[in-house]
Amino acid sequence: MAILVLALLFGIAAGMRTMTAPAVLAIGAALGRPDLSAGWAFFLSHPVSSWVLGILAAGEYAVDLLPGTPSRKVPVQFGARLVSGGLCGAVLGGTAGLVLPGLLAGIAGAVIGTLAGARARKAGADRLGRDWPVALAEDAVALGLAIFTVALLPA
Numbered sequence: 001m002a003i004l005v006l007a008l009l010f011g012i013a014a015g016m017r018t019m020t021a022p023a024v025l026a027i028g029a030a031l032g033r034p035d036l037s038a039g040w041a042f043f044l045s046h047p048v049s050s051w052v053l054g055i056l057a058a059g060e061y062a063v064d065l066l067p068g069t070p071s072r073k074v075p076v077q078f079g080a081r082l083v084s085g086g087l088c089g090a091v092l093g094g095t096a097g098l099v100l101p102g103l104l105a106g107i108a109g110a111v112i113g114t115l116a117g118a119r120a121r122k123a124g125a126d127r128l129g130r131d132w133p134v135a136l137a138e139d140a141v142a143l144g145l146a147i148f149t150v151a152l153l154p155a
Contacts, residue, residue, distance in 0.1 A: 010092060012145060061139050092153075
């Protein structure tokens, strides 16, 4: 059951920043936490996955600060967050034989992260009169949550 809570947390991180959760999961898998070498998600253990997903996450951080970036709640962006959270949840659930429940927990987390993240960011930006400090804080929260989740995974 604890693995499903971790899948939910990864989904929340994915809802806040689409590529952060899979990037941190791939880096953790490359370091053996979780050990994905024998499962269907073995490709995440390869160092190339860590680099590619890390570069995509960094690119997302940069694009997110641009004024013309669409809302995370439009269908394409929302859908990408659901896929990201679902994938991470399924991978984590798969380590305990719970692929489908993990997938669903990851998707639920992505919905929570997307909607709560958007609301918190708008409230913070309205309060500060600027968006970018709140965006950077959200980056840090998403990254911290993903790292925290990997740290809680059984070795």
